[in-house]
Amino acid sequence: MIFLCRLSDLDNPGTKEAEVHVQDRPHNIFLVRKGDSVFAYLNICPHAGQPLNRMRNRFLNQAETHLLCSAHAASFEIETGLCTGGPCAGKSLTQLPLHQNGDAFYLTETD
Numbered sequence: 001m002i003f004l005c006r007l008s009d010l011d012n013p014g015t016k017e018a019e020v021h022v023q024d025r026p027h028n029i030f031l032v033r034k035g036d037s038v039f040a041y042l043n044i045c046p047h048a049g050q051p052l053n054r055m056r057n058r059f060l061n062q063a064e065t066h067l068l069c070s071a072h073a074a075s076f077e078i079e080t081g082l083c084t085g086g087p088c089a090g091k092s093l094t095q096l097p098l099h100q101n102g103d104a105f106y107l108t109e110t111d
């Protein structure tokens, strides 16, 4: 398992980028906190394969209710990664499995 963050490392709601190496391959991912839950996704938009963010660690819409791709404004549910608006509605971000131990979150290697 790969340590990612503690709950207190993220604003509520809040997001943060990370680069992790799984089986020697780098992956750009981001974490999003909502309440006491943290979710992790590959930073690849299902519309055109671009990273979601232009500004470091910024993935939420202005109302902080959804994840937002800055390229063509697709919006995604925080908890599921499902696109609910924009050019890839119905598709999903790739969610990564996390393991929680106390307030620490770890990536479960799945590659």
Ligand code: FES
Residues within 6 Å of the ligand: 045, 046, 047, 048, 049, 050, 052, 069, 070, 071, 072, 073, 074, 086, 087
């Ligand atoms: S690449 Fe994300 S909406 Fe187009």
